[in-house]
Amino acid sequence: MNDVQRILRVASRIRRERFSDVRLKIILPILLLFLPGMAWGFSDTNIVLPGGHQPDTAMEVLFYASLGVVFGATMCAVLMAFDGVSKDRASGMLEVRLAQPMPRKHQATALILGHAQSILVPVYALLATSVIVVRFRIGEWPSVEEVLVYAASTGLVVLWYTLFALLASTSAREQGTAIAFGIGVWFFFTFLWALVTTMVAYASGVAVGEANDPAWVALEGMLDLLSPNGVYHHLLETQLPSVERGVEAWQSWGAAMLWTVLPWWALHRRMERLVP
């Protein structure tokens, strides 16, 4: 068995363990409500969004339905991974695992892949359902490219929150701290980021919330690169030609790469120094 096979084996074991957890039974209805549920709601042909806007393409509907990913799937990623390390540390299993002759970096990679898979499998199944729901409701399929970008960006945002939760889990010595940190990060980027944007805009002398003010749109677009949820929406907007927020596609994908590489590297570093 080579290193890659071993990592995949361990990751698959983590995924199977998570699948048998009770928490998945709690998470599934939330995902069901937030993913296909939102797709169903936003694909209503009579829907009128704030500002009188009506989504008229399949990708536009999926873009609005991505709110379900931001609110539901990312939180579920945190709930799946918050005790990825701290639970083993509390039970003494972490010491047993660290004593195995598998490099710690490989163990970290297996942890990331296993936890990400455990949330991505149901998320992807429900995203596929969402696409079918949209097709059924508005009579139009999204293009292959749109589906690929939608799937890749959703996979990335779920992976980022998995990484944050695992990082918290390596630092926390008990479960409460781990979940508080994970949910705290989720809450900050999901609910409080608007406040950060507003404060920066105010400090920069930009009129806050003026959707037609190019300065506000540009500032919000740039600040969104500093938030995982913002980058997620930037990635989706690469498939919406009508949206122009002053951020190029390469910038969005570059930010996505940084949001992936930095926490991944940080987790590897933590694992290298981890003490049971």
Added chain:
Amino acid sequence: MGLFMPEAFLSFKSVQHRHAVPAPRLTRPWAKRPGPGIVGLSLDLYEGAVLGLIGPNGAGKTTLIRMMAGVLPVQEGRVEARFEGDSWTDLSDLRPWVGHMPEQVRWQGRASVAEALTQLGEMRGTSEKRIHRLLGLVGLGSRREEPLDNLSQGMRQRLSIAAALLGSPKVLLLDEPFNGLDPVAAQAFASLIRKLASKGVSVVISSHMVAQLEGLIDRVALIHRGQLLDEGPLGDVEQRLGLHGRYAISGAGKVEPATLADSEDVVSFESDEEGWTLTVNDRQEKVLQRALDADVVLTSWAPVRPNLVEWLCAATGMSAEDVSLEVVSSAMLPMQVAGVDEGE
């Protein structure tokens, strides 16, 4: 104990691992400094020998075992081995050679015993056949399909030792393995350890109970405040520390200790309505003669092992009170994180 002269095959030379402890400053509130741990310790492990690692709580036994297991890094010093062939070579990663059983592992969940072990085996590339053989070896063969949640403490300890044996280790490290075991389970566990040693596995057992390891270990290492105070065969170490040949003599009625032994030979004397017990150092014939001369009725006569506090007093020259205070204060020091900048 052993019928052959075991050979050293793993050598720790002046190894060190000091835990980082918080040392906040105004400019660097996250700063840490090296705290307690293992300092400049040299120790040899012998093929097929059982080494007892003795020391009070906080002495550094677990830190040393974790270093030996490759869980904590060796910050200074060298580790040499000659597992294959006669020449010593530097060893940077001990984990392929070492099996480690931590002090308390709470095996829990709905996974079966066999599944739990297979999952760990995947990290070592251990075959399923070997896993099943190991379960048989530790006496869990009939409980392969039992969920982890249903296991007793003794069974969990057996599963832990099976996990430690996954990679056919040359060295087996057992951290306080008798904790939580009833006498029956402890006896079965001890015979399993002897069986493994007879197959050439070098076993290291940490404990703060000297008497618990009697009859099981070939050598003993006395650890205190992260340093090795003495090491060698149990009898030799006792002799060096002046603790050998100790006897507890009991009798009926009332007697003055001076009637039986000179004050310098008396270790302790206790008496009540039922009788008395005198513990003496290496002068049993003299005591017996005096007892016969004074018509004292003796009820029992048995060798006794000195306890850990007596060992520490003899090795450090400190009083029992000072040793006790040392134990309490060193055990209270934080010993959690490695790497000076952890948490930065």
